[in-house]
Amino acid sequence: MNWDAVTGFFTPWGWWVAALVLAAAETVAPGAFLLWLGIAAGLTGLVTLLTGAGWEVQLAVFAVLAVLSVLWGRKWARRHQGSGPSSVSRRADQLPGRTVVLVEPIVHGRGRAELDDTVWEVCGPDAPAGTVMRILRTEGAALIVEPVA
Incomplete structure (x- = not known):
C-alpha cells in the first residue's frame, strides 16, 4: 500500500472535497446526517489550513467536530422542526x-x-x-x- 497516497488526502483541499462529497450525498440519503459530517470536514480543512496539523491531529479534530456538529444539528432540528407530526400528516x-x-x-x-x-x-x-x-x-x-x- 502506498502510504503517501493515503496521507496525501490530509490537506485542506482534501477535507474540503470530502465536505462537498458529504453535502452532495446528503441530497440522496434519507435524514440529515451527512450534512453535519460535511460541515465537520469543512471545518477540519480550515483548522488544517491554519495550523498545518499532521494527519493524526486532523483525524482527532474531525472526530470531535463530527460529534459536536451532529449533536448541534439534532438540537437545531428539534428546535426548528418540532417534535410533533408535520402538517402533511395532520x-x-x-x-x-x-x-x-x-x-x-x-x-x-x-x-x-x-x-x-x-x-x-x-x-x-x-x-x-x-x-x-x-x-x-x-x-x-x-x-x-x-x-x-
Missing part, C-alpha cells in the same frame, strides 16, 4: 368545516366525494350524487359528513 385535522361534492350517492351511510382532486370515502346520511356536504370530522380514511343547510 391534513385530516384541517378538513372539518370544508365542503365536498358527492361523486357517488351515499347509500346505507356510505358513499364517495371529491375534495381537492381526490376521491374520499364518506359516511353520513343517505344523499344523491352531486349533493354538497360539510365535513364534520375524519375517522381513519373516511370523512364523516352532513348535508349543507
Whole structure:
C-alpha cells in the first residue's frame, strides 16, 4: 500500500472535497446526517489550513467536530422542526368545516366525494350524487359528513 497516497488526502483541499462529497450525498440519503459530517470536514480543512496539523491531529479534530456538529444539528432540528407530526400528516385535522361534492350517492351511510382532486370515502346520511356536504370530522380514511343547510 502506498502510504503517501493515503496521507496525501490530509490537506485542506482534501477535507474540503470530502465536505462537498458529504453535502452532495446528503441530497440522496434519507435524514440529515451527512450534512453535519460535511460541515465537520469543512471545518477540519480550515483548522488544517491554519495550523498545518499532521494527519493524526486532523483525524482527532474531525472526530470531535463530527460529534459536536451532529449533536448541534439534532438540537437545531428539534428546535426548528418540532417534535410533533408535520402538517402533511395532520391534513385530516384541517378538513372539518370544508365542503365536498358527492361523486357517488351515499347509500346505507356510505358513499364517495371529491375534495381537492381526490376521491374520499364518506359516511353520513343517505344523499344523491352531486349533493354538497360539510365535513364534520375524519375517522381513519373516511370523512364523516352532513348535508349543507
